[in-house]
Each structure stands twice: as structure tokens, then as C-alpha cells.
Amino acid sequence: xxxxxxxxxxxxxxxxxxxxxxxxxxxxxxxxxxxxxxxxxxxxxxxxxxxxxxxxxxxxxxxxxxxxxxxxxxxxxxxxxxxxxxxxxxxxxxxxxxxxxxxxxxxxxxxxxxxxxxxxxxxxxxxxxxxxxxxxxxxxxxxxxxxxxxxxxxxxxxxxxxxxxxxxxxxxxxxxxxxxxxxxxxxxxxxxxxxxxxxxxxxxxxxxxxxxxxxxxxxxxxxxxxxxxxxxxxxxxxxxxxxxxxxxxxxxxxxxxxxxxxxxxxxxxxxxxxx
Numbered sequence: 454x455x456x457x458x459x460x461x462x463x464x465x466x467x468x469x470x471x472x473x474x475x476x477x478x479x480x481x482x483x484x485x486x487x488x489x490x491x492x493x494x495x496x497x498x499x500x501x502x503x504x505x506x507x508x509x510x511x512x513x514x515x516x517x518x519x520x521x522x523x524x525x526x527x528x529x530x531x532x533x534x535x536x537x538x539x540x541x542x543x544x545x546x547x548x549x550x551x552x553x554x555x556x557x558x559x560x561x562x563x564x565x566x567x568x569x570x571x572x573x574x575x576x577x578x579x580x581x582x583x584x585x586x587x588x589x590x591x592x593x594x595x596x597x598x599x600x601x602x603x604x605x606x607x608x609x610x611x612x613x614x615x616x617x618x619x620x621x622x623x624x625x626x627x628x629x630x631x632x633x634x635x636x637x638x639x640x641x642x643x644x645x646x647x648x649x650x651x652x653x654x655x656x657x658x659x660x661x662x663x664x665x666x667x668x669x670x671x672x673x674x675x676x677x678x679x680x681x682x683x684x685x686x687x688x689x690x691x692x693x694x695x696x697x698x699x700x701x702x703x704x705x706x707x708x709x710x711x712x713x714x715x716x717x718x719x720x721x722x723x724x725x726x727x728x
Contacts, residue, residue, distance in 0.1 A: 458490040461514045468510065476510040484575040488517030519543075519574030527568045528561050532582045535561050539578065546578040558585035588643040595638035597631050601652045604631045608648060615647040620654040628655040660726045663702050663709065671696070671716040 596604035
């Protein structure tokens with residue numbers, strides 16, 4: 454709005470005509486006042502207020518909006534280099550730091566307005582700078598040869614958060630110990646990176662003892678045979694005194710006994726083991 458503002462020349466003419474001899478014209482860039490027009494005066498104007506003609510008066514005049522062209526290829530550079538380039542242009546800026554898992558701390562990630570654009574000098578440039586990873590670096594210790602529990606506890610105590618365990622069989626090593634670690638000892642990695650432990654797992658032997666009452670089986674079959682006959686009664690006196698049958702004992706997929714047994718046998722006991 455320049456309707457109510459004096460031009461620089463008009464202001465000087467008014468001061469001279471009024472008799473003021475000690476006045477100074479200062480100029481600065483201004484976002485809202487057009488170049489060549491008065492921004493302000495010191496002392497400020499007051500209605501019906503008289504001042505001495507010898508008093509110094511300062512008049513601030515606008516140079517308009519200063520335009521600057523942002524340098525190119527700033528993104529990816531150290532923030533100290535970026536700041537120096539912008540300071541040389543008298544540009545205004547503000548810096549925001551954010552974590553970045555790929556870009557090292559102190560590197561410019563982005564800027565708004567973008568590099569190479571023409572802006573006014575009063576525009577505040579927003580610089581986004583990496584402050585590095587959000588996760589700390591940890592040096593991996595050797596856990597090969599430790600028990601699975603001790604190895605996992607050691608890595609957790611060191612600060613690692615992603616520990617995976619796989620199993621394989623090695624009969625030359627003790628059961629339950631760590632055979633390998635995916636990240637070598639002495640290597641430094643981020644606390645959230647995965648470490649896989651390969652743990653020895655030997656087969657466990659299971660044993661089952663099966664006991665069969667052979668005498669009761671023969672009596673059962675004999676009673677069934679006698680019950681189907683009309684000429685005999687179902688009594689133990691009528692049971693055959695001696696006979697033989699093939700007995701099979703099956704556990705899961707395995708047949709652990711398959712032999713002829715006779716009625717004189719009392720029991721058959723067999724132990725089955727598997728891994």
C-alpha cells in the first residue's frame with residue numbers, strides 16, 4: 454500500500470522546506486513496502502507535536518524485495534558448507550534435524566524452497582539435516598561355544614534387539630551350544646540389525662515299554678470261540694489247554710514284536726526306542 458506513503462524524494466523536500474538540517478535517509482529491503490517509499494521515521498509522527506529544527510531525523514526508505522537465487526547442488530553437502538553459501542547471500546534459514554538410517558549426521562537432506570530457485574531475501578529457507586541413525590553402534594562379541602541361553606542373554610545385554618535362532622545337528626559337538634553366529638565377533642553393527650545363531654540340536658531318545666498279558670488274550674479268544682458253539686458252555690474248563698497264535702505289537706509306524714506265542718505264555722514285554 455503506497456497511497457499513504459511518501460516517496461523518498463518527497464520526504465526529503467518536506468524536510469528541507471520545513472527547515473530541518475540534520476536528517477538521514479537509510480534504506481533497507483522490505484517485503485511489503487515498494488522500493489523508493491518511506492517505511493518509517495524517527496522520531497515517529499505525532500499529531501500536534503512540535504520538535505526542534507536542530508533535532509536529528511532518520512527516515513527509513515524501502516529498497517523493495519531483495520531477490521536472490523539459491524545455489525544449486527546443496528543437498529548432500531555438509532551443513533557447514535550450506536550455511537556458508539547461504540550466509541554469503543544474506544539468506545535467512547532455519548535448520549531441522551531428523552534421524553536417517555542411510556545418510557550420515559550433518560548432511561543436508563532437503564531444502565524448501567528447493568536449490569536453484571529465486572526467492573526474496575526475507576524468505577526463511579527450511580533446511581532438513583540428517584542427525585544420523587536412531588540406533589546406536591554395538592561391537593559384536595563371540596558367543597560360539599556358549600549355550601543357547603547364555604549366548605542370547607549376552608547379546609541382549611549388549612543391546613541387540615533382533616536375535617534369531619536356528620538349529621542343526623552336529624554329533625561332534627555338545628548338545629545346545631552355539632555352532633555359528635551370522636555376524637563375526639569384533640564387527641560393529643546397529644543395535645537393531647539381526648544376528649542369527651546356529652545351535653546344535655542332537656536327537657532325543659524316547660523309550661516305551663509295552664507289556665501284553667498273553668494269558669488273558671488267549672482266554673478272551675477262547676471264550677469268543679466257545680460262545681459261538683451250541684454244544685459247549687462258556688467256562689474256563691472248556692478253554693483249550695494249549696494253542697498258539699501270532700502276536701504283533703505296533704507302536705506308531707514300527708512293529709516292535711511279531712512272533713508266535715502259546716497259551717502257556719504269561720506276558721510279553723518289549724521296549725521300543727526312537728529318536
